[in-house]
Amino acid sequence: MADFQLHCFAQSGHSYKAALMLALCEAEWEPVFVDFFNGAVRSPDYQALNAMSEAPVLVHGDKTFTQSGVMLDYLSKQFGKFGPDNEDERLEILRWTLWENHKLNAYQGVYRFLLNWAPASAQSPDVIGFMKGRALAAMKTLDAHLAGRDWIAADRPTTADIACSGYLFYPRDEYQWTEAERFTNIEAWQARVQGLPGWKHPYDLMPAKADA
Ligand SMILES: N[C@@H](CCC(=O)N[C@@H](CS)C(=O)NCC(=O)O)C(=O)O
Numbered sequence: 001m002a003d004f005q006l007h008c009f010a011q012s013g014h015s016y017k018a019a020l021m022l023a024l025c026e027a028e029w030e031p032v033f034v035d036f037f038n039g040a041v042r043s044p045d046y047q048a049l050n051a052m053s054e055a056p057v058l059v060h061g062d063k064t065f066t067q068s069g070v071m072l073d074y075l076s077k078q079f080g081k082f083g084p085d086n087e088d089e090r091l092e093i094l095r096w097t098l099w100e101n102h103k104l105n106a107y108q109g110v111y112r113f114l115l116n117w118a119p120a121s122a123q124s125p126d127v128i129g130f131m132k133g134r135a136l137a138a139m140k141t142l143d144a145h146l147a148g149r150d151w152i153a154a155d156r157p158t159t160a161d162i163a164c165s166g167y168l169f170y171p172r173d174e175y176q177w178t179e180a181e182r183f184t185n186i187e188a189w190q191a192r193v194q195g196l197p198g199w200k201h202p203y204d205l206m207p208a209k210a211d212a
Contacts, residue, residue, distance in 0.1 A: 004029035007049065007057040009036045010208035011117070013109050013167030015056035017068040018075070019205040021162050024198045025079040033207040037117060068166070069097040072159035082159045092153040096160040104142060107134040108167035112174050135175075139183050146185035150192060157196060165193055169202055 004022060008015030008031050015034075022029040034040050034055045041053045050057045050066045058065040058074075065071050076083035084090035111131035114123055142164060145152065153160035168190060193199065 002028045002030040003060065005032050005059040006030070006206075007032045007034050007046075007059070008055055008206045009034045010203050010206045011170075012036065012055050012206070013105055013170065013202070014054070014068045015206055016169070016202040017105075017163050017166045018056050018058055018071040019202070020165060020199070021072055021075045021082070021159065023200050023205060024162070024196055025075060025081050026198060027075070027079065031205075031207050033209075035209065037209070069101060069163060072097065072163055076159050082157060082162060084154070084158065089154050089158070093158050093160045096152050097163045099141075100160075100164045100166065103134070104138040104164060105166040107131055107138055108175070111135045112167065112170065115176060116174055132175075136181060139186060143183035143185045146189050150189070152189075157193070161189075161193055165190075169194075 004027055006015065006018055006022065006029055008019060012034075019029075019031065034046070036055060040046055041050070041055060047053055049064065052066055054066065056066075056068060056071065058071045060074075060078075065074055072082075084093055111128065111134075114128050114131060142152075151157050151161055152164055168186065
């Protein structure tokens with residue numbers, strides 16, 4: 001058995017954060033497929049693993065972690081990588097990790113879910129439009145922050161960069177982004193993230209139903 005098990009699925013940007021961190025740290029890990037689109041996170045077995053009914057879940061020996069930000073913090077300490085060098089950096093990483101969970105990845109994730117996988121009865125144009133507006137506002141915030149800087153929270157990549165990567169590498173057509181909805185500072189930063197040794201696309205790191 002590998003050192004780490006990550007309960008995840010390919011379309012999950014929240015899971016991608018932990019999967020990408022494991023890959024960048026060259027950890028020995030294996031994915032455990034979560035059949036999210038068939039309601040797996042609501043099953044009693046899964047809720048025994050994660051009472052919050054969410055993917056991802058990270059298992060390391062006798063330790064079980066939920067919440068991607070907690071996993072990134074734990075893994076950065078385990079591997080001595082992508083963590084802070086001082087208290088100011090620690091707080092800056094925490095600030096962006098809290099923000100991405102609330103504003104960036106939460107809205108992008110729900111917006112993309114509604115567009116692609118929600119039942120027709122849940123695809124209200126008003127709700128989708130609202131989610132899209134919130135997702136774009138968060139991307140505008142990140143784009144402005146990245147103007148004139150290479151990395152989000154320090155002068156080198158940290159878990160804040162990995163956290164903000166959650167939903168940004170999925171195909172643009174899954175969000176139906178138009179050509180006008182482009183963020184050049186985010187795209188330049190994404191190229192730097194993609195250049196990190198061990199980087200992989202979410203669809204190459206985590207299982208989907210067909211290959212589970
Ligand atoms: N704050 C959580 C968010 C996790 C999350 O929302 N995961 C989605 C899948 S990508 C989920 O399981 N959603 C179930 C639900 O909201 O009912 C984290 O960062 O781990």
